[in-house]
Amino acid sequence: MTSYSLGPLLHEGKAKRVFQTDQSDLVAVEFKDDATAFNALKKAQLAGKGALNCRISALLFELLERQGVPTHYLGIDGSNWMLVRPVQIVPVEVVIRNVAAGSLCKQLPIAAGAAMEPPLLDLYYKDDSLGDPFLSEARLERLGLLTPEQRQRLEELARQVNGVLRPFFASLEMELVDFKIELGFSASGELLLADEISPDTCRLWNTQVADASERILDKDRFRQDLGGVVEAYGEVCKRVQGACPEPRTYR
Ligand code: TMP
Numbered sequence: 001m002t003s004y005s006l007g008p009l010l011h012e013g014k015a016k017r018v019f020q021t022d023q024s025d026l027v028a029v030e031f032k033d034d035a036t037a038f039n040a041l042k043k044a045q046l047a048g049k050g051a052l053n054c055r056i057s058a059l060l061f062e063l064l065e066r067q068g069v070p071t072h073y074l075g076i077d078g079s080n081w082m083l084v085r086p087v088q089i090v091p092v093e094v095v096i097r098n099v100a101a102g103s104l105c106k107q108l109p110i111a112a113g114a115a116m117e118p119p120l121l122d123l124y125y126k127d128d129s130l131g132d133p134f135l136s137e138a139r140l141e142r143l144g145l146l147t148p149e150q151r152q153r154l155e156e157l158a159r160q161v162n163g164v165l166r167p168f169f170a171s172l173e174m175e176l177v178d179f180k181i182e183l184g185f186s187a188s189g190e191l192l193l194a195d196e197i198s199p200d201t202c203r204l205w206n207t208q209v210a211d212a213s214e215r216i217l218d219k220d221r222f223r224q225d226l227g228g229v230v231e232a233y234g235e236v237c238k239r240v241q242g243a244c245p246e247p248r249t250y251r
């Protein structure tokens with residue numbers, strides 16, 4: 001028996017639904033099987049994806065929490081539900097790139113696979129109708145979304161997340177090529193890691209495999225029609241849970 005009940009739907013995104021609960025300081029997130037890419041131009045239902053992303057995100061949030069990264073995560077409930085603290089999401093997608101891939105190589109003369117040292121931090125304005133445009137420092141300042149101190153904190157948290165996840169995945173023979181995170185302000189004004197961290201939002205390469213397509217363990221399998229998407233996410237989940245304690249259930 002859980003100690004909360006679901007309230008109204010607050011928000012439906014491409015991969016998750018967010019519900020109010022009967023407790024003002026508790027929000028429930030349902031991970032869906034819907035897969036989208038290229039700003040939802042490409043869509044599919046992938047049975048089992050929601051549960052895998054919920055579990056992987058829970059394990060990674062708990063790992064990050066143990067390393068001192070403040071997150072919205074409170075616990076899981078069943079296979080597809082995560083309980084989180086309510087946050088005001090900052091409409092900025094923070095991307096860290098350890099290895100060049102994806103849009104970086106489409107937009108700039110940088111070879112796919114090139115090491116980014118130090119890792120590149122890119123910010124995008126989170127707005128699907130605008131296609132999540134790239135944010136320069138001046139554009140971010142013009143939007144007035146963050147004070148300089150908040151922006152510094154956001155970048156510090158993103159680099160801290162990379163500092164934990166990159167060696168963690170490396171120890172599981174996966175290269176964390178790049179990832180996107182979202183952050184939000186709690187009721188008390190603390191900046192927390194929010195949203196999810198999963199193969200939908202990361203690029204992960206299996207370092208045991210040399211072939212450039214075969215090694216992909218993330219949403220690029222869906223974007224590039226490589227097949228085996230859920231199987232790849234399952235492999236990520238298996239490796240991550242083999243190295244982590246069972247995620248806590250929210251009661
Ligand atoms: P990109 O190469 O398309 O800029 O993506 C960089 C990383 O961010 C990659 O791991 C995928 C992730 N990402 C999202 O999670 N959501 C998005 O909407 C986009 C564009 C990228």
Ligand code: ASP
Binds near residue numbers: 014035039200219223
């Ligand atoms: N997340 C975006 C979408 O669902 C873009 C992507 O991941 O390719 O369309």
